Amino acid sequence: MTHPALSAGSVAVITGGASGIGLAAAVAFAKLGLRICIVDIGDDRLSGAAAKIAGEAPSGRDAVMTANIDVSDLSAMSKLAADVQQRFGTCDVLMNNAGIQVPTSAIGPRDNWERLIGVNLWGVVNGCQAFAPNMIAGIKPGLIINTGSKQGITTPPGNPAYNVSKAGVKAYTEALSHELRNTDGCQITAHLLIPGFVFTGLTAGDRKEKPAAAWTPEETVTFMMQRIDAGDFYILCPDNDVPRALDERRMLWAIDDIVENRPALSRWHPDYADAFAEFVKTK
Template identity: 85%
Template sequence: MSHPALSAGSVAVVTGGASGIGLAAATAFARLGMRICIVDLGEDRLAEAAGKIAGVARGGRDDVMTAAVDVSDVAAMTRLAADVQARFGGCDVLVNNAGIQVPTSALGPRENWERLLGVNLWGIVNGCQAFAANMIARKRPGLIINTGSKQGITTPPGNPAYNVSKAGVKAYTEALAHELRNTEDCQISAHLLIPGFVFTPLAAGGRSEKPDAAWTAEQTVDFMMQRLEAGDFYILCPDNDVPRALDERRMLWAIGDVVENRPALSRWHPDYAEAFAEFVKHK
């Protein structure tokens, strides 16, 4: 049985909905007969995405709302929640998926840190705080799905601001799930989507063709829907290169740095290369 919120007549709000995982999720929801609000930047991008979603929506374009909103702007997100309330009567499924990648190092540049954290972390907090209260008050089954990342768990070298943002999303969504399940008469559950390597504009890196190792956004959403049916909080997605078993070993090694008092990010430390290689061989 699918989740009761994923049914005809329900309303889904999807940030980052004009492309990638967001567009794939919005399209999948529309095929179920749900009404959709996609949130993104760029009127042309939103219009193109809305046309694609309307093509499968039961009510056509009448079932699709677009909103050009910067998710890092809390006032704009509050207005968005009111606009969705006015158009569709409220929200049943909130997918906080908007995300960006800009280069950072541990020492800067500060403007990139602020921009990235504003979208990837504050965007999710803003979305939840703008929508959750009314979702709870509707006393209907609902879902809040926040897009995290494996980089927020294993925190590899390369872009520390991105890692910090996604580690924050994990911690925030865990706290949100705990609060929701301890709220009286609340039928809303929170879930952390942890994609693998997905061929989206964010991850394409200038490539025009999908690498063999990557999943499509549609594959990722299909997997998400299956795991929502199963009631998973951590929706840990594999891809064509990394199976779940390898993800598990990498994550266990990462927390092992704390438990074993190894150097930070020992997985990438030359003195631990042989030990890590041996560790991932065993379940």
């Protein structure tokens, strides 16, 4: 079965839609006959992505709209909602997927913190606040998919602003799901996409070829759609290196730092290395 919002004639808005997971989702939705609006930065990138999507859409280029917009700008996102309404009608599928990676530490640099949280967290909030009211008012099935990260759950050392942004997306999407299911007549469901290692522009670095451990964006979107059909809120994706069972042990250890009163991020603390290794082996 396919979720009723993922049907011919529906409207999907996808941020970060010019590449990676966002583009893969746009292509998959277009193949089902949805009309697509991709949101990203860069006219050339958007034009190339639109051509790829149009090649898979039954209605061709007429079914594809692009928007060169910074998702951290609420006024721009609100105007986009009006533009999509005028072009295609009410949004049925909203995928807040735009994300960036810039280096940060706990004490700086401030500009990188603000930019990263502006896109990764405020971009999600802005997308929902711009589109969700009309989606709810439409009184028909719909989807809101927010792209989180395992780093927002286990919060590894390395880029605290990224972890904060994705932890915020998790908390926000949980609250959104609760509010939607307690809104009379609402048929919109929210879902948190938690990718594994996916080979995209965000993760590639200097690599030109996909590492064996990584999934493709297309594999990730196929899994996402399967789990939406199954009714999952937490769409926890494995990859070719990390199965779900290992993700579960890592996440359980992280929350047990509080329960067991261990040092913060004890998984990376030398005094707990052996205990963590043993914990991971157990079921």
